[in-house]
Amino acid sequence: MFSYRDVVGPEWRCTPKKCYHVDAGLRNWTEAYHFCHDLEPVTTLAGDKRPSLLFINTTKEYQVVKSYLRLSGSKVTTTKLTTFAWINCDDNQREGYFICNKDITGRGHVAPAYWQPGKPDGGSDENCVAMDWRGGFWDDLACNQVHETICQIVLNNI
Numbered sequence: 001m002f003s004y005r006d007v008v009g010p011e012w013r014c015t016p017k018k019c020y021h022v023d024a025g026l027r028n029w030t031e032a033y034h035f036c037h038d039l040e041p042v043t044t045l046a047g048d049k050r051p052s053l054l055f056i057n058t059t060k061e062y063q064v065v066k067s068y069l070r071l072s073g074s075k076v077t078t079t080k081l082t083t084f085a086w087i088n089c090d091d092n093q094r095e096g097y098f099i100c101n102k103d104i105t106g107r108g109h110v111a112p113a114y115w116q117p118g119k120p121d122g123g124s125d126e127n128c129v130a131m132d133w134r135g136g137f138w139d140d141l142a143c144n145q146v147h148e149t150i151c152q153i154v155l156n157n158i
């Protein structure tokens with residue numbers, strides 16, 4: 001599954017379509033978004049690519065990401081400061097209407113979601129989406145909370 005892992009450096013794990021990197025530093029959602037976008041472009045077999053905050057396109061990718069999270073060493077431990085990592089979805093513009101895969105100008109689109117049962121439940125107080133390590137479900141959280149970050153490099157348009 002991770003056959004391209006050596007292409008872009010040891011911190012990235014790759015499928016033929018995307019590379020993923022979890023950064024354990026604690027950031028709010030906006031900081032996480034810019035952290036990924038501000039990383040240096042990465043040279044891949046598909047050309048130089050700019051990282052971005054994770055967006056999950058399909059159920060198949062969702063399963064891949066969950067598998068990656070288990071492999072990344074970012075397991076929930078007693079010393080872990082958070083059990084969440086930010087991803088690129090929010091409902092800041094219109095409550096309950098989650099927009100994902102926002103580009104740097106703020107444009108995005110509605111996408112399939114993988115909510116924990118009972119979520120989203122935060123109303124206008126919780127407008128940013130994170131993946132929960134404990135099972136990989138999505139949760140709506142206050143955007144100013146600090147959590148880990150999952151960055152991606154899109155190798156092929158999917």
Ligand SMILES: [Ca+2]
Nearest residue numbers: 123124126127
């Ligand atoms: Ca909300």
